[in-house]
Structure formats: C-alpha cells, structure tokens
Amino acid sequence: MLVQPQKWRVNLFARQLFEGAVIAYPTEGVWGLGCLPGLEEPVTRILRLKRRSWKKGLILVASRIEQILPYSDELTAEELAVLKIEWPGSVTYLLPRSKNVPDLIAGDSDRVAVRVSKHAVVKAICDELGGPMVSTSANPTGKIPAGSKLRLKQYFPSGIDAIFPGELGTLKGASEIRDLRTGEVIRAAAL
Template identity: 30%
Template sequence: MLKVRKVDPLYPDMAAIKEASDYIRQGYLVAFPTETVYGLGADSLNGDACLGIFKAKGRPPDNPLIVHIADLKELNRVARDIPDTVLRVITKAWPGPLTLILPKSSDMPKEVTGGRNTVAVRSPAHPVALALIRSSGVPIAAPSANKSGRPSPTLAEHVVEDYINDNVDMYVLDAGPAFFGVESTIIDVTKNPPVLLRPGPFTLEELRSLFNVDIVVPEFARGLGEADAALAPGMKYRHYAPRTRLVVTECSDYGSLIRLIHDTVIDYLNKKLRVALLITKETADVLATYPELSDIPVIMMGYKEDPYTIAVSLFDSLRSLDRINVDIGIAEGIEERGIGLAVMNRLRKASGFSLVKCKS
C-alpha cells in the first residue's frame, strides 16, 4: 500500500525522513523528490530490493538505475578508477542534476547496472533527497518514479496516480513540485571525449565549459531515434509517453511554425479527430486570433522566451493530455538551446518520433 507523507522541501520533518529511511533499510521502496523529478528509490546495495523497482515500474531489466549519493566519501562504494579530471568536475557540479557514467565498484549488484561494468551516479541537489540518503546510510538507486514508459512525475500526485491501484508497499515523501521538471543530464565519462547520453538541466553549453572539451552528442541524445543499448536510463526504450497520441511540430522559423501548427490542426479536424494543443503562451496568443481554432483545448507549456518554464511543466502537460477527451495532441517544438535540448529529447520520445516538420 502507498503511504504518503507531506514534508517541507527545504526543512523536512526528520521523523518522516527516519520513517522513509526505515523502508529503504528494510528493502522496500520510497518515492522521493529530487531537484529534477520524483525518484523511486531502494537500497542500491540490495539486489533484491532493486528488483522491486523493476517490478513496480514494469521496467526492462537491462535498463540501468541511477545511484544517488549524499557525500563524495560515498563515491568509492559505488564507482572506482575515477580520473582526477573527473573528480574536479564532480566537486564543481555536485550536488546537482548531472549524472556520470563511471566504472562500477564491486559492491554494485548487477540489478543496478543492467549487468554492465559501469554505473550511473549523481548527488541530488534537494534537501529531502539528501536527508533520506544520509538517514538510510546507503546509496539509493532510483529511476524516475513513474510507470515505465509514462511521463515522469514532477509531483507526488503523479506517483500516486501511477501506483494507486497496485499492490505495492511504497512510502511517498511529498515535498511539492520538483524544481527543474526534467531528469538529470547523463554523460559518459568513460569515453574520451565524453558522450552525452541524455540531455537535462545541466546544459550542453555548461558541460563544454565544465569539461573544457567538446562533448559528443549522438542523434539519440536529441531524441531522434533510440540507442542500440541501454547504457543509461532514457536511451533504448520509449519514454515519457502519454496514452493519447502525440505529434510534435518543428520549424526553425517562428512564423512558419505558427502556420504549420495551424495547418496540422485543420488537417486532423478534417479527419474528424478531436485535437488539443500543447503550446507556449506566446503561441497561444497568436493562435487565439484564428476563429477556426477557437474551440481547440489548449494546454499551456510555459513561455517560449523562458524554456525553463516549459521544462518545469512538460510532464504535467503530457499527463494533462490524458485527462481531456481528445484523440491527438499537437505539441509545439522549441529551439534546441540550453534546456531546450532536454525538452525536445523528451517531446520527440513521448511522441514515438511522430514529427511534423516544415518543408525546407
């Protein structure tokens, strides 16, 4: 059964933290907030407990988990043979939304790593997450706390929505909205130069400055196709998807994008399909001038001029699409700059790569 406990995001009640950490130590699951999304955690040193994550989520067994630590002194329990250049990056970037792929320690069970010789590890920048890890006394393995394939949870209510009908023992720490709204950036530092596996709040521009080298960006990191192997979460399998069909419109020119969204809506309306729009406030204001679109439901995704507002609301917007009675959602693509790269990675994957682009 689910046990939900509200806590302050900055000054959590330590009695609640202690109760949640007891769940971790006893091999049960805890859903907890990080600065990115809510995670579904278990004792990373307990392979059976980690199997509970896969069972609850319906997660493929070769899809590795991210191990969360609170202090750098815990890193050697998780990883080994870490170059000094990477340690210098860690001291600058952690705690924060940056996950590194490192050679795994002998303590890491295969359930955590997907049977690989590497491990994904980070230190979350959220007081509740850090308090939980410290109270538990073990690094915590935690993917996002959604059902596999569904939009990630940025609210405790999203976690409850996914698991309320399941017979699973889970403690949920409800600390309100996650700060960034998209999962951590993942970079493979076992490769030279480093390879971006999943974009996130730690932007590509910031990574290049931090590592002082160019970063390899495969097409799958942009959300254009899947990777051949699940080297890290979010790579190989379909993720973030609403149950409602979704298409993503993309144009480099804003005026052309407006026309593309308009024409795409009209095309689906002519096919007798019920349509909803997932668009920015600026685009909603423009499309409101078209009387033929006046009855189309609009889910506001934030502001085009502030892509962080889009990231924060993205997964809730995708979940909202399933709450309205439509056949298809049409999402507005944004520029792949800063956190926009992470937004487009998620949108493209959520649509199953169903993209409508301007003709060049």
Template identity: 30%
Template structure:
C-alpha cells in the same frame, strides 16, 4: 498500503520512517530537484528487483544511484578520474549523473548488467536527507510506470503507484522538471548520453569538448548505457506530434493541425508557449526553464482531459532546450513535423 508523508522542503523527523523503509528493502518515492524518484537500497538485489517489477522496466535499462556525500562515489566506482572529481566539485549536489567503471559490490541488476555505474548526488534537501538517514546509496529511476511521462508532483506518483509501494514522500513540485544530465567518463573524451537538468554548455565550461551520443539527440541506442537511451519513454496514452521550426511557422502549423484532426472527429490537445484554440490547452511558459518544468505535467494533464492527439511546440535546442526536445521527441515516438518560414 502506501504511506504518504507530506512535508516542507527541508529536513523532517518523519523522514526517519522513509529511511527505515529503505534499509528494510522497501520502495520509497521521493522528490529530487529533477523529477520524483522511486528509491531502493542500490546494493540490495531483492529491493532493486522490486523497482523493475513495479515500473515494468526492462532489465537491461540501468538505474542511477543517488548518494549523499561525494566520498560515497569511491564505494561504487572502481576508477574515479580527475575529471569526475572536478565535475563533482563544481556541480554536486545537482542534476549531473556520472558514468564510471563499477565496483563488484554493485549488483549487476542495478547497472542493467553493465560494467559501469551511473551515480549522482541530488540537490533537493529532502532527497539528500533521506539518503543520509538511510545510510545507503539509493537506486532511483523516475517514479512512473515505465514509458509514461515522468512525475514532477507527488500526485503523479500516487496515480501510478499508490497501493503498490510502501511510501511516497510529498515534497511539492520539482523545480527543474526533467531528469539529470548523464555524462559517460569511461572514454578519452566525456560523452553526453542524455541531456538533462544541467545544460551541456555549463559542462563544457569545465571540461572542454564533450562528444554527444546520437541517443542524446533522439536516436534510439542499441545498448542502454544510461536511462532513456533505448526504450520508449515519457509517452502519454494520446498520440503526440511535435512541430519544430521557426516560431511563427510553428504556431501557424499547430492551428492547421488542430483543425485537420478535429475534422476527423478527434479531440485535440495543444501544449505550447502561445495560446491556441483546442479541446484542451496547456501553456508551457516562455523560457526553456519554464518549458522543462512543465512538459511532463502538460502531457499528464492533457491525457487526463481525454484528448486523442497532443500537438507539442518544439523549442530551440539551447540550454535546457536540448533536454526538452529529447523528451518531446521520445514522447512523440519521433513523430516530428518540421516547418519552414
């Protein structure tokens, strides 16, 4: 039996029920400003193991720990450099995850067997209040079956986990729509492991030069130092193809592909910033912020429409566009068509 708790965006006494479940080692899905998370007590090995089992998540794919106060960082990380404090002061609460050397108290299962720990302080008021009320750091990957599109609405979590977890807190649609930005601070220069809800350009204003891991650009990593680096992610049941290039050339190629697939007897869905004739169409919006907010919903809705192929429009890799393209390329299994013109 799964409890679904509907509530507004602020603190609510019903959250005490969800917080008690966290303390008891149960699983609770809740909204953050990025996507919905599937939460458990990060220091409870048995509870964390249930996250991996529920999601079907590989054991070497580390989890991000969510905290409610900056001071909690010192209870999880063995070393906290000045740059981490500077970033925390500027961007927490917010969609930034910091990777630091971990304390022994953090179970290996939570960190995927690594000697580092990934920590963030979410900005969503429901998430913050839930963590505060539980009094526990909360490990919370996205609340979806591993490899499938991330959830940006409680209904997505219901589709994947109803009857399999103890509680779902319904806080409406998540405002950002892509996961947090992950920054590794264990080296001499900050290293971007995963682009996300905080644009790289904003981080560079604070810390200067940031190196970019190949996985952040869409190349699979050998070792997953952060979620989304190593395994197939964000994929619907339908085949996804991403079309990248100049705007006019992309729109033309999308129309051509729709016709090509239809001639083969396939049902085609399109997700783009401009209208296209297809068996199913999802308008992503005009700005990178709108596209980020909509891509996972688009993938899920086009899948529900029963299409065989989803053709997705690529966007410029600036601001949130870097995170959008990271997600789209992974959703497509790197099936990318680049057009000129």
C-alpha cells in the same frame, strides 16, 4: 521554496528502507522511486513496477561524493575534480563500475549511473542512510515521469510502501546523464 524535511520523517523513511521498503520521493525534477541498492527484493520490485528490464540499470543517488566512491573503480584526479565541480547538482554521471555494484543496479553495463543530489529530501535520506539509494523516475516504461503526486498515484496505485512529502526542484524533467570518461550526453536535461 524547498523546505528542509523533518528529522523524524527522515528517520522513519531510512528505517523503512533498511527493512526493504520501496519509497517514492521528490527529486530535482520528477518524482523518484527508491530503495537500498544492496537489497535484491526491493530493487526487483522497482523494476517490476516500472516494467523495466534489469539490463538498463538504475541510478544511485547520494548526499556526498564519498558515498558513491565504493561503487566506482578508480577515478583519476581530473575525473574527481569534474565531479566536485558538478556536484551536488542535477547531472547524473556514468562512472566505471566497481565489483560492489550488483547487476540489477548497473544492468549489463560496465558503468554505473550516480548523482550527488542537491535536493533537500534526497540529501537528508542519504545522510541518514550513510550511503546511496536507488533512484529512478516514477513512471512505467514508455510514460512520462511523474511530475506531480497525483500522477505518481495514478501510475502506482499500489506497490509503493511510502511516499515522502515534499516539492520537486526546479528542473523540468529527469536529470541529464553524461559519461564521465567520454563526455557523451546520454540523456539531455529537460529545458
């Protein structure tokens, strides 16, 4: 059973994020690494920790659909309707990228990956931030995502400023990624 995160802890982590922290936190299926998307240093640090090329891009997670709209170019009424049906949930969508999205977030794509999460920890942090945060699975490139706090600490004995306590959701792995415009499944959900 997922427990609502304590308000004081959410406030503390939000403050750390505003100060440039890289945090680890539970998501729907795996541990995630996060920071504020507009701060270049922590985004670069996450890419270094994962040994990931900036060209691949990162995901933004939010607590409400309104938080991700500034990061996407105009969406049609039909596209917004799809998102409102799917979210909050565990599906990440590729949306047309707006000029507000740094290259370190979108990579070399004209799309940006976003998800409105239903996970209590992610929702609470993004509510406190008043916007989205970076989300990427907690694993070095080529390794399976951390499904436990022990694996998280084995992968990253240093480099993470704080770990938000909590439980993973019911997903058995990383979230599914779909292109909103084409419907193409880029990464299937773990079953």
